Amino acid sequence: MVNHTGEKPYLCNVCGKTFLRKAYLRVHMVTHTGEKSFKCPVCEKGFISSTCLKLHQRIHTGEKPHKCNLCSKSFIRKACLRVHVVTHTGEKPHPCNVCSKSFTQKKGLSVHMRTHTGEKPFKCPVCEKCFTYSNKLKCHQQTHTGEKPYKCHICSKTFTQSGGLSRHMKTHTGEKPYKCSVCEKRFTSPTNLKLHQRIHTRVKSFTCPACEEGFTSSSLLKRHQQNHCGEKTEKKRPEETFLCSDCGKSFRTMSYLRVHMTTHTGEKANKCPACDNCFITASDLKVHQKIHNGGKPYQCKECDKCFTQRSTLKKHIGSHTELHMCQVCSKNFTQKGNLTQHMRTHTGEKPFKCSVCEGGFTSAPSLKLHQQIHTGEKPHQCEVCGKRFIQKGNLTGHMKTHTGEKPFKCEVCGKSFLQRGNLTIHMKIHTGEKSFKCSICEKRFATLRDMTRHKRIHTGEKPYRCNDCDKCFNQSSSLKSHTKNIHKRERT
Numbered sequence: 001m002v003n004h005t006g007e008k009p010y011l012c013n014v015c016g017k018t019f020l021r022k023a024y025l026r027v028h029m030v031t032h033t034g035e036k037s038f039k040c041p042v043c044e045k046g047f048i049s050s051t052c053l054k055l056h057q058r059i060h061t062g063e064k065p066h067k068c069n070l071c072s073k074s075f076i077r078k079a080c081l082r083v084h085v086v087t088h089t090g091e092k093p094h095p096c097n098v099c100s101k102s103f104t105q106k107k108g109l110s111v112h113m114r115t116h117t118g119e120k121p122f123k124c125p126v127c128e129k130c131f132t133y134s135n136k137l138k139c140h141q142q143t144h145t146g147e148k149p150y151k152c153h154i155c156s157k158t159f160t161q162s163g164g165l166s167r168h169m170k171t172h173t174g175e176k177p178y179k180c181s182v183c184e185k186r187f188t189s190p191t192n193l194k195l196h197q198r199i200h201t202r203v204k205s206f207t208c209p210a211c212e213e214g215f216t217s218s219s220l221l222k223r224h225q226q227n228h229c230g231e232k233t234e235k236k237r238p239e240e241t242f243l244c245s246d247c248g249k250s251f252r253t254m255s256y257l258r259v260h261m262t263t264h265t266g267e268k269a270n271k272c273p274a275c276d277n278c279f280i281t282a283s284d285l286k287v288h289q290k291i292h293n294g295g296k297p298y299q300c301k302e303c304d305k306c307f308t309q310r311s312t313l314k315k316h317i318g319s320h321t322e323l324h325m326c327q328v329c330s331k332n333f334t335q336k337g338n339l340t341q342h343m344r345t346h347t348g349e350k351p352f353k354c355s356v357c358e359g360g361f362t363s364a365p366s367l368k369l370h371q372q373i374h375t376g377e378k379p380h381q382c383e384v385c386g387k388r389f390i391q392k393g394n395l396t397g398h399m400k401t402h403t404g405e406k407p408f409k410c411e412v413c414g415k416s417f418l419q420r421g422n423l424t425i426h427m428k429i430h431t432g433e434k435s436f437k438c439s440i441c442e443k444r445f446a447t448l449r450d451m452t453r454h455k456r457i458h459t460g461e462k463p464y465r466c467n468d469c470d471k472c473f474n475q476s477s478s479l480k481s482h483t484k485n486i487h488k489r490e491r492t
Contacts, residue, residue: 010022010024011025012025012028012032014029015032027048027049030049031048036048038050038052038053039053040053040056040060042060043060055077058076063076064076066081068081068084068085068088071088083104083105086104087104091104092104094106094108096112111133115132119132122136123137124137124140124141124144126141139161142160143254146254147160148160150164150165151165152169152172154169155172167188170188171188178190178192180193180196180197198216204216206218206220206221207221208221208225210225242254242256243257244260246261246264247264259281262280270282270284271285272285272288272292275292287308290309298310298313300313300317302317315335324338325339326339326342326343326346328346328435329435331435341363344362344363345448346435346437348439349362350362352364352367353367354367354370359463372390377390378390382395382399384402385402397418400418408422408423409423410423410426410430412427412430425446428446428447433446434446436450437451438451438455440455440458441458456474456475464476465479466479466483466487468483469487
């Protein structure tokens with residue numbers, strides 16, 4: 001009679017929840033006590049009931065007794081099969097009253113509603129961070145324990161979730177089973193495919209309640225909402241951080257620390273099979289490989305120009321929108337960060353220091369290029385004469401010396417140049433523009449190089465040292481002349 005009347009006579013004294021049967025109450029009580037008395041003999045993982053243990057053991061045995069009649073796919077649990085069958089029928093009987101999104105299961109709707117209410121019922125006992133989903137909490141807790149139980153048998157990389165391992169395995173197999181029906185581009189996961197398809201549909205399901213602007217993902221909406229409330233994009237760090245033993249810098253996750261450690265060790269474990277270039281992370285390698293396969297999947301909607309990286313497209317889009325102008329020389333920039341870096345040419349600020357010679361640089365990429373002088377690394381080689389270069393741009397410029405090509409022509413006097421930068425400098429002869437002012441005597445110069453060279457008159461700095469006699473010079477050209485006229489004659 002209990003089933004027909006809906007009566008649930010067994011009450012939990014802790015949370016007040018009621019149950020149909022006493023056995024259900026007993027199982028429920030374990031969620032309060034944390035007791036897991038049923039141990040797996042293979043991996044020693046604990047479970048609250050013999051049923052849960054039995055289901056878990058199928059992971060080890062590979063048993064999947066519940067088979068779909070439509071596509072022959074098999075499942076460990078009957079409930080998983082029921083959810084899967086709906087993917088064939090397309091039925092989603094549980095709609096959300098707020099955003100009209102529909103779900104195959106009532107439980108899916110209940111979990112989704114937390115995105116509207118902001119409810120995060122799952123709390124980490126270590127750092128007290130709260131989560132919307134229990135599985136997110138479980139994954140988060142592994143950042144405290146460092147546990148990564150899922151290991152790749154090919155490269156031995158470990159993962160906190162089986163899903164992470166499954167996605168990783170596709171990097172070895174090259175498998176991309178999810179194809180876009182519009183442009184036929186393939187993806188490793190259905191989530192990536194779904195995100196990609198929004199480019200074609202331009203569906204913006206996530207609307208800002210303050211200004212009603214639409215966004216394609218919840219993460220973009222959250223980032224946008226910080227503009228209204230004045231929050232900075234920096235996330236609050238948990239109490240436990242991962243500390244670098246070399247420099248003391250702290251990181252939110254062990255994986256970030258591991259990537260950072262390569263800056264000290266110099267390790268670049270990800271090697272390109274096409275050109276033997278090495279990279280710190282797999283994602284950097286993946287971006288690099290697009291150079292070889294010619295893939296440029298990110299297209300600008302304004303001018304149809306294509307790019308290998310989303311970040312490069314984002315920078316390019318700025319050229320169609322707002323410009324940031326330098327108040328000193330009126331030069332315009334598409335990004336505020338580029339303007340900040342440019343301002344250092346006027347202020348003389350050089351915050352990036354070389355650990356070998358203590359030379360200062362205005363940007364991190366400039367420092368990185370400079371450090372190759374100390375290591376002797378010149379990865380870009382000319383196929384004609386074998387000369388090597390630190391930068392690819394220098395090689396490109398050098399190749400024009402073989403072809404005789406000078407594509408950049410002055411419209412005033414007709415003089416041609418190998419590089420656009422040289423033409424820009426030359427044009428200042430005609431315009432008389434001198435944007436760079438010496439902070440000591442206020443003399444003005446057309447280029448930063450000329451101003452830097454001039455400042456050495458005031459400071460007495462002589463950074464160019466002769467390796468033969470230790471004599472120092474304030475210009476590289478003076479050092480070259482000295483070596484040629486003094487030491488080369490001595491040798492002959």
